[in-house]
Amino acid sequence: MSSNATIYDVAGAAGVSLATVSRVLNNPEKVKKETRDRVLKVIEELGYRPNVIARGLASRRTTTVGAIVSDMTRASIAEMLAGISDIAAKYKYSIKLFTIGADKDLTDALQDIVAEQVDGVLYLNDELMEEDVKKVKDIFNYNNIPFVFSNVFSHDPTVPAVSIDYEKAGYEITKLMIDDTHKNIYMLTTARRYSVNELKEKGYSKAMEEAGLEPHIFRTSGDTKINRPHFETFFHDKVVDGAIGVRDSIAVSFMNSAIEHGKKVPVDLYVAGFQNTKYAELSRPRMTSIDVPVYDIGATSMRLLTKMMQKEKVDEIKLVLPHRIIERETTKNR
Known part of the structure; x- marks a missing residue:
């Protein structure tokens, strides 16, 4: 028996994560009995003594919500966080912000967040693939942590999520261009297949095919x-009279290049984006965009998570908020 044993020793010997050991010590009711008994047995065998002062502080902590983002530079993230913070303030919740970039291992990063003993999690990332959503669900469910996806879509009916109908939005913005007699319309999307972007592409393709037009999906990067x-x-080998970016930043980047190549917007081609961020308002000409109510998505996600944390009855865990098209100069050939 060694009084110098660490939490790392316990986790290794028990074959569990640091987060699980922490929960056995601080919130044992949130750990499955079989796992809890195994960890407690190892603690006894190793003579592990947790830091009593640290545990005392942990027991007096306020309700903490973890907000996970992928990229703090995204224009929509700040507005969504504002909606989350406003609702959290009413309940006197504290918010911990976590960043999980594309270069990080998702499972490891999530286990680190679990170890922070958050009471609930909001995941703000519209660039998740379905398999990533499953990883998030499995880890937080295993650790009994309520979670809600904000501005994320999943086909899994058990995954709580708040977003807009991205397929419908993709259809409507494409139809707007088709109705103004545009035929060679491109969807500018990401090389990586994100579930939200796939919905935008699906709506676009549906509108094009209904009109007897050939869909053109061009894959690039948001960078x-x-x-x-x-x-x-x-423009070397393509005929184009309309373009829709899955992000405003992609659409504006495309438009700037089009103008540099002698194209007049909206005379020669229409351009539109998604999210209705500051890029759409600041571009010249000002750009048409799908207005995604990101503040409301953040606020609604926080309300839903609050009900789940407080174990209140929740009638619907998939909430779809309304969107609208903000039409500006890039689709107004008047």
């Missing part, structure tokens, strides 16, 4: 350093 070179060669 302007990467997509600008793609757009530099875009």
Whole structure:
């Protein structure tokens, strides 16, 4: 028996994560009995003594909600966080912000968040694939942590999520261009297949096929350093009179390149984006965009998570908020 044993020793010997050991010590009721008994047995065998002062502080903590984002530079993230914070303030919840970028291992990052002993989690990332959603669900369910996806879509009926109808939005913005006699319309999307973007593409393709037009999906990156070179060669071999970016930033980058190649917007081609961020308002000409109510998505997600944390009855865990098209100069050939 060694009084120098650490939580790492316990986790290794019991074959569990640090987060699980922490929960056995602080919230044992949230751990399955079989796992809890195994961890307690190892603790006894190793003579592990947790830091009593740290545990005392943990027991007096306020309700803490973890907000997970992928990229703090996204224009929509700040507004969504504002909606979350406003509702959280009413309940006197504290918010911990976590960043999980594309370069991080998702499972490891989630286990680190679980170890922070958050009471609930909001996941703000519209660039998740369905398999990623499953990983998040499995880890938080295993650790009995309520979670809600904000601005994320999943086919899984058991996954709580708040978003808009992205397929319908993709259909409507495409139809707007078709109704103004545009035929060679491109969907500018990401190379990686995200569930939300796939819905936008599905709506676009549906509108094009209904009109007897051929869909054109062009895959690039949301990073302007990467997509600008793609757009530099875009006009060499393509006939285009309309373009829809899955992000405002992609659409604006495309439009700037089009103008540099002598195209007049909206005379020669229409351009539109998604999210209705500051990029759409600041571009010249000002850009038409699907207005996604990201503040409301954040606030609604926080309300839903609050009900789940307080174990209140929840009638619907998939909430779809209304969207609208904000039409500006890039689709107004008057």
